[in-house]
Amino acid sequence: MSGPAVMWFRRDLRVGDNPALLAARGAGDGVVPLFVLDPRVWDAAGPARRAFLVGCLEALREQTDGALLVRRGDPREVVPAVVRETGAGSVHVARDTGPYGRRRDEDVRAALGAEGDVPLEEDGTAYAVGPGRVLKGDGSPFQVFTPFSKGWAQHGVPDPASRPRSVPWVAAGGADDLPAAPDVDYDLLPAGEEAALAAWRTFRDERLDGYAEERDRPDLDSTSRMSAYLHLGCVHPRTLVKEARAHGGEGAEAYVRELCFRDFYADVLWHRPDSAWEAYKPDLAGMEHDTGAEAGRKVDAWREGRTGFPVVDAALRQLLAQGWMHNRMRMLTASFLVKDLHQRWQVGARHFLRHLVDGDLASNNHGWQWVAGTGTDASPYFRVFNPVTQGHKFDPHGDYVRRWVPELRGVEGSAVHEPWDLPDGLPEGYPERVVDHKAERQVALDRYAAVRG
DNA sequence: TTTTGAGTTGTTCGA
DNA sequence: GTCGAACAACTCAAA
Numbered sequence: 001m002s003g004p005a006v007m008w009f010r011r012d013l014r015v016g017d018n019p020a021l022l023a024a025r026g027a028g029d030g031v032v033p034l035f036v037l038d039p040r041v042w043d044a045a046g047p048a049r050r051a052f053l054v055g056c057l058e059a060l061r062e063q064t065d066g067a068l069l070v071r072r073g074d075p076r077e078v079v080p081a082v083v084r085e086t087g088a089g090s091v092h093v094a095r096d097t098g099p100y101g102r103r104r105d106e107d108v109r110a111a112l113g114a115e116g117d118v119p120l121e122e123d124g125t126a127y128a129v130g131p132g133r134v135l136k137g138d139g140s141p142f143q144v145f146t147p148f149s150k151g152w153a154q155h156g157v158p159d160p161a162s163r164p165r166s167v168p169w170v171a172a173g174g175a176d177d178l179p180a181a182p183d184v185d186y187d188l189l190p191a192g193e194e195a196a197l198a199a200w201r202t203f204r205d206e207r208l209d210g211y212a213e214e215r216d217r218p219d220l221d222s223t224s225r226m227s228a229y230l231h232l233g234c235v236h237p238r239t240l241v242k243e244a245r246a247h248g249g250e251g252a253e254a255y256v257r258e259l260c261f262r263d264f265y266a267d268v269l270w271h272r273p274d275s276a277w278e279a280y281k282p283d284l285a286g287m288e289h290d291t292g293a294e295a296g297r298k299v300d301a302w303r304e305g306r307t308g309f310p311v312v313d314a315a316l317r318q319l320l321a322q323g324w325m326h327n328r329m330r331m332l333t334a335s336f337l338v339k340d341l342h343q344r345w346q347v348g349a350r351h352f353l354r355h356l357v358d359g360d361l362a363s364n365n366h367g368w369q370w371v372a373g374t375g376t377d378a379s380p381y382f383r384v385f386n387p388v389t390q391g392h393k394f395d396p397h398g399d400y401v402r403r404w405v406p407e408l409r410g411v412e413g414s415a416v417h418e419p420w421d422l423p424d425g426l427p428e429g430y431p432e433r434v435v436d437h438k439a440e441r442q443v444a445l446d447r448y449a450a451v452r453g
Numbered sequence: 454t455t456t457t458g459a460g461t462t463g464t465t466c467g468a
Numbered sequence: 469g470t471c472g473a474a475c476a477a478c479t480c481a482a483a
Contacts, residue, residue, distance in 0.1 A: 136481070144460065144480055216462080261461080281479095331462065370461085382475045383463045390463090441464085445475090452476085 003087040004030040004170045008079060010101070011126050012094045012233035013056045014193040015063050016163035019124035024092035027121070030170035032086050033064045036079065037072040037177055046355040047182045048323025052191055054181040056232050059192025061178070067169035072177035075104055080111045083118050086172050094233070095122040097131040097266060098361055099273035127263045128157045128237040131270030141271045143376050148267070149260045157241045187322070189228055189357065196229035200240060204247055211251035218315070218326035219400035224255065227358030228324070230262070237262065265362040268376055276365050277346060279374035287451045290342040298341050298434050302333070303351055308433035310416050311391035312336050314404035321404070323357040328394055334371040335385035339444040340435050345372035373448070381448035384441045391417035405430070
């Protein structure tokens with residue numbers, strides 16, 4: 001009866017600390033490692049996302065002694081087909097808690113059921129504490145971060161699962177749809193589980209202690225850069241929580257809090273799948289947004305980093321160049337799009353998701369909602385980031401701007417944040433400001449006032 | 454049921 | 469230059 005078990009990797013591209021893999025190993029006669037390249041996901045990804053994913057799949061293939069099977073297609077068809085081909089008795093996954101993944105997995109489960117009662121077994125999630133687990137005393141979900149974080153701490157983060165000493169990988173034959181990595185000419189993070197753990201340990205040993213102090217500085221290499229690894233599951237957050245806590249200190253505490261935030265937003269999305277693309281709180285539904293050709297040109301300038309505000313442009317160019325942006329810069333560029341250019345937050349959320357290697361539906365879209373004031377813990381409407389002030393505050397020497405905006409490299413010190421005030425005028429090639437920040441701030445405040453009526 | 458304290462991340466203005 | 473108030477009032481969570 002037995003046959004092998006299929007380990008269907010999704011956002012858990014690792015061998016260590018992987019409960020679903022342990023279950024697969026125990027369930028069948030050998031493990032068929034499978035990744036399904038879903039066109040729905042692949043086609044929406046920009047070059048950086050694609051390159052990073054391919055790199056992680058190559059690394060996983062190496063870890064599975066070359067057995068990793070990559071098939072392109074709709075999982076609803078591919079997974080049952082692989083089960084048929086291999087005679088597998090079960091399929092193992094980590095629970096996907098996002099709206100698309102939940103629907104997809106229901107369909108796959110039904111298809112497998114029709115295929116001779118092959119079970120889809122779920123073990124673990126991509127979060128330190130699985131979405132839906134932390135509840136208020138009355139059994140309802142939290143809607144505010146701070147109380148959630150207390151409940152989260154009380155619930156406790158489980159210890160990492162053991163790393164299997166060996167796995168009897170089974171190579172299924174057939175087509176190999178692992179794409180070649182897109183040719184991108186920038187420094188991409190080194191991909192895969194080993195790279196993730198190495199990067200984590202370097203961060204822990206060298207920068208974690210300073211994290212609370214320096215994490216807001218895009219000009220320094222002060223953050224962990226774990227987001228992309230966490231997104232694809234090259235490392236599991238409970239490993240980071242455990243090691244950060246063992247390390248101790250203020251920096252570690254601040255870091256664990258950020259991991260808790262990631263869990264919070266996943267939890268919110270779990271309870272409110274509609275909040276991925278619609279306002280969590282509908283209060284601002286009637287808000288006026290800018291449309292038309294002129295607005296479109298400004299949005300294009302924003303996407304390409306040509307707004308004329310140096311630190312905003314630096315961040316948006318970094319996003320296109322690296323597929324990554326510092327968190328504070330995400331807030332700042334988001335505030336600029338929503339409050340200076342008066343766009344719907346969804347416009348920016350889509351752009352970020354396409355390009356960020358860590359682009360995560362829950363964290364990204366709820367972050368945008370926070371900025372727009374439609375999310376949990378809604379940002380007070382009057383909180384409008386000033387792109388010049390933020391530049392001086394968080395890029396005090398202007399190094400970050402000069403790194404990403406070559407037109408301003410000749411400008412020394414923090415003067416880069418106000419190039420329109422330079423004695424020799426605006427450096428050649430650098431654009432004029434697309435808006436008057438002070439005026440647009442007032443427009444934003446007026447529109448909020450109108451909607452609150 | 455009512456009350457109380459608090460809510461990730463800001464900016465501007467005037468003393 | 470620094471500091472506190474104003475921005476406005478509402479909802480959430482727990483006691």
